[in-house]
Structures are given as structure tokens and as C-alpha cells.
Amino acid sequence: MNRDNLSKRFRRLLARRLLGLRNRHFMAMDALFFAITPTVALLFRLEGRESLDPYVQALIQYTAFAVVIRIFCFYIFGIYSFYWRSATARELVQLVLATAVSVILIAPAYLIPSSEEEKGFFLPRSTLLIDGMLAFLAASMTRYSVRVLGEAPLEHPCAESKRVLIVGAGVIGQMIVREMRARPHLGMVPVGFVDDDPAKQHLILMNLPVYGDCDRLPYLVDRHDIDEVVIAITQAPGKRIREIVQLCDSAGVRAKTIPSMTEIIDGRVSISRLRTVQIEDLLRRAPIATDLSEVGSMIRGKCVMVTGGGGSIGRELCRQVLQCAPGDLIILGHGENSVFEARNELNNHLQRHPEIPTRLHAVIADIRFEQRIHSVVSSMKPDIIFHAAAHKHVPLMEENPVEAVTNNILGTRNMLRAAIAADVERFVLISTDKAVKPTSVMGASKRAAELLVIQAARQSGKPYVAVRFGNVLGSRGSVVPVFKKQIEMGGPVTVSHPDMTRYFMTIPEAVQLVLQAAVLGKGGSVLMLDMGEPVKIQQLAEDLIRLSGLEVGRDIDIVYTGTRPGEKLYEELLIPGEVYEKTDHQYILVVRSASDSVPHNLDALIRQLEKCSESGKREEIIGAITRLVPEFQPDEARQMAVSPPAYREDLPHAAREKPRTEQRQPASVPFLEL
Secondary structure: OOHHHHHHHHHHHHHHHHHOOOHHHHHHHHHHHHHHHHHHHHHHHHOOOOOOHHHHHHHHHHHHHHHHHHHHHHHHOOHHHOOHHHOOHHHHHHHHHHHHHHHHHHHHHHOOOOOHHHOOOOOOHHHHHHHHHHHHHHHHHHHHHHHHHHHOOOOOOOOOOEEEEEEOOOHHHHHHHHHHHHOHHHOEEEEEEEOOOOOOOOOEEOOEEEOOOHHHHHHHHHHOOOOEEEEOOOOOOHHHHHHHHHHHHHHOOEEEEOOOHHHHHHOOOOHHHOEEOOHHHHHOOOOOOOOHHHHHHHHOOOEEEEEOOOOHHHHHHHHHHHHOOOOEEEEEEOOHHHHHHHHHHHHHHHHHOOOOOOEEEEEEOOOOOHHHHHHHHHHHOOOEEEEOOOOOOHHHHHHOHHHHHHHHHHHHHHHHHHHHHOOOOEEEEEOOHHHOOOOOHHHHHHHHHHHHHHHHHHHHOOOEEEEEOOEEEOOOOOHHHHHHHHHHOOOOEEEOOOOOEEOEEEHHHHHHHHHHHHHHOOOOOEEEEOOOOOEEHHHHHHHHHHHOOOOEOOOEOEEEOOOOOOOOOEOOOOOOOOOEEEOOOOOEEEEOOHHHHOOOOHHHHHHHHHHHHHHOOHHHHHHHHHHHOOOOOHHHHHHHHOOOOOOOOOOOHHHOOOOOOOOOOOOOOOOOOO
16 A cells, blocks of 8 residues: 555544544543643743743642633533534634633732742743633634534545536535535535625635626636536525526526525525525525514414315425424314325424424314314314315316315305314414405305405404415426426427416415414404515416426427416406505515405305305306305406506505506416416
């Protein structure tokens, strides 16, 4: 074995030994160094002009006292509790404070003015200060050498390593670089950063240059032979992410990204979680700030029921509710497979986090059966009910209005009656923007459910509320999975109309706002979530095609084939005549005048609708829905499609819509709505 190989093996062995150090090892090293530094300090003080002999007795006494005091101070300040491989400036400050306090405690015994007669009992005064500095240097060097070794690779990158450019020189970007360096076997070598922040540009960060802003990507890719770009910014709006992806496409490199901030909070950032850019990244907005303390106070220790708990929204509700440590979590659903999968997922989470004292209950029940629902609610006595169970597909409910009525309207009535009878503290209905001036049976059924919630809040005097939001990316049957499947089959991608727009949110952020709305909502409130800017479905389709590595028109065509009954070109979140007010949360509005729209004979109208649903005759059902929800205008769907909602300057951008210039073009195969 040659000398170079021996040297490499020795360095690797030494690095592993140092990285394996624990705080008990640091304590032993501290004791050793603290026993040596007083002698070194005295030698520095005397500068070789005097002998140490006159000071031997004082030096021994001082050394023994200083070792005990310093170890004690380090222990009190928690120095032996830190994980030094991930040490930051905060740990360094604690180290400075612990050393300074030890010097102050030692000083009274050894700062008495010395004289020739007292040399055997006292040391020169400056010795204490020099010793303190040497002790700090010794303690910090041993600890921060572990930090440096933790960031340095123990092996050289593999020959097939990719040269990577990091977009974003912030905390997340730096974490990604550390991970790349610590795990060279992944084959990713960081070359530098780009960042739109002028304060970071043209600096050296982590021994890597910040080359400039993101617009220089094509030049830098060519100049530095970049193989891959990692987008390490979690707060950029979707528009900026889209621009960066387009720059990468033009430069001929693949872009990867890290999860959103919501996903990072739930897990941890690591290089292994890098993934290709997805459509959710192009739509993401600045992170939504949720007051977790208030939500936690509302849920902690309580019994929480989630209806539709096996669905996309219901399951995410269960996940986030579980983080708040409820006493009991009831997953109620009609589909046994989805409820089974949801319970298994949540059980696995509880096994990984035994500190969460939640008991899970899986209940198979159909909300249309009133006696069954009363039995479940009265026996389990939930404190909070999140009602997410509903039929949501617009085209299917147009063809099956009986199901929309029995599930969305009568099922909600059953849940509310059971909640009032069991004295449930809070009830939250998951509603939709399609309940606003509905042109579909599904939208009208959700509007009727809102009216029932408002009436129940009046009767009970409790904070029963409804929360409206638009389409949710990633939910089952939503437009994105449909588009992806069409792309996998070679196209074409079908879009209803070139001007079709929708509001979108990701599932986690929608659920975060639902939980926050549950805290803010008062009895009978209808709350509206700020969905950001509406997104053109055509743009969504084009983005998905490009993210699949294909080109619109060359590899995949987009076909327009016409809207179906019940569909609008533009969804709305505002009902004319309703009074909207801001809440303490910037993304949530409350409809203060919601209770004014509840008809005095609501129960009678619901009974009429129930009888019509028993007959199964579509004309009778539509007539009964129209009497219950007067704004329901199914015959005017086409008129609504060419009448954009009015622009309101006084509301957040998601609650208003600028008038558009209509382009009357042939309509298309409609995308699948939520």
C-alpha cells in the first residue's frame, strides 16, 4: 500500500473519530486544556525574563481552582448539551459568556496586587486574562473543528458528478450546499449561487461565488458547464419560479427544487428530497402565516371528527389536526379503502411520534343516514367537527342531481342536527367558490349547505361556520392529474376554453387556512379564503407539457372542445349584496351579512327538496333547488361564461377580478372541475 493511500486512510479515520466525539469527550478535553492553559499564560506573561519557580505554588492552586470553575460554568451554560456538528453563532456566544463568567468567578482570589514577598501565593494580574483567552480558543477550536469536518466530504466526488448551480443564496441554499458536500456519493458538486437580492450578489458565500441575479442563468450555465440547477427558494411566487424554469429550459439544463415551506416544516430539508419542478411550484405563493398557537389551543386535548376523512382534503385535515395533539381523532368516511389507508398513515405517524397522545378512531358511515350519524356523534361526543364529506365533481352532479341533494344538502343537515343534539362546540363546513352565483347543481347544493350552517349557528348560538375556497391542486380527480395522464398517453390535452380560469391552492395551505378560519369564525359566519390570482387553465396545461420535457404544438397538442352545462369561465368568491370584512388574518375575509340571505322557511324548502329527490325527477329537483337558492341560474351558464365578475378595489386580490376582453372562440372538452 503506497504512502498516499495510507495518508488518505489516516485522514478518513481521524475525521470519523472527531465526528464521533460526544459531549463527555469534550468535557475530558476541556479539563486537559484548562490544566495546561494557565502555565502557557504565565509563560506568555513572563516573556522568558523570569523563572517559573517562584510561582509554582500559586500556579498549582490556580490551575486546580480554574479547572473546576470553568467546567462548572460550561455545564451551567449548557455547553455540554450542544450538538457541535451543527453549531452556529448562537453556540459561540454561549461559549464566550461561559468563559467570561468563569474569569469573573476566578478573579477575586487571584487579582490581589502581587509583590515580591507574595510571589509564592499570587500570580501576575494579567495572567488571568491571558488564561481566559487561551481557554476560550482551546474550547472553541476543538468544537468548531468538528463543524468544519462535518461540512467537508470524507470521500472525493464520484467521476460522474454533476456540476450544480444553486438559485437562492439564503439559508435553504446554504443547507443544500452543506448536504452536497457532506454526501459526495450523490454526485452533485456545487459551483456557485445566483440570487436576485443585490446585497448578496458578487460575494463569496461558503467559499462559493454569488454570480449575480437569476436572469444570468443561461450565460452561467454555458460559462461554467452547469449540468443541473437547484431552485432553493421557498418563498418565491409562482410567476418567478416559472421564469426561472423557462430560463433553465432555454439553457438546456434540468431544474430541480426543494419542497415548499409547508413540507419543510412537516419534515426536514435534505438533498435526497430534491425533486423535479412540479406544477404546484409554479403556482406557489409566499408562505401563508398561520397562528399555530391559537389553532393548537383550539384542538389540543379535544375530540375532533373529520367527515370525508379518507378524501384529499379530509386526510390533510387529519394530518394537520394530529400535529396539534387532539385527545381523539375520528376519521369518518363512506369509502372503506380510503378510511383504511388514512388510518394506517396516521397510525404510522403516531408510532414515529409517541409524544402525541392521540387516540385514532376509524368510522365507516354514510352521512345520508340520519340515525347512523346521530348514533356515531352522540356516542363519540366530538368537540369539533370538520365537515369535508361531499360530492364535488360538477359534470357528474349535473347528471346525478339526486346524489348532490342527498349527500351535500341532506347529509350536511344530518350532521348539523347530530352536532346540535350532542352539543358539539364547533362545526366547520368546507364549501366552495362554486356556491357563489351557482350555475351548477353541485355549486347550488354547497350554497344550500352554507345556509343550513348559518341556521344551525343561530339555533345553537355556537361558532358554526362555512369556509369557501376554490380548486385544490392534487386532490383526487382534479385537473392536474387529468392533464398528466393525457400527456403520458401522448395527448392531446383537452381544455374547455382558452379563457377558462380558476383559483388554485395546494392542499396543505388550503387546510391551514381552514384551521385558522375555524379559530376566527363566529357563529353563522361564512369565511372566504384568499386564493391569490386566478390561473388560466390553458397556461396550466402549457406549463405541465413543458415540465414533462415536451413542447406544445410539436409533441403535445392542446384541443379546445367546449364548456359543459354548469361550468363558468370565471369562478367568483363574492355574492352581490354581501358585506365582506377583513379579519386578523390577511388571507381570510368574513361575510358579515351572510345570515341575511337565509330564507325564513328554509326547513320547509329543504323538506320539499327531499321529497323531490325521492321521486328522482330532474325537473322537479332543479325547480326545488331554484326555490331554495334563488341565485341558482342553470339556464344562464353560457351567459355567465361571457360575463366576467366586477372588479373590487377594496378587497384583496383573490376577492376581485379585473374585467377581461372576451375572445369568443369555439369552446372545448372541459377540464375536470373540483
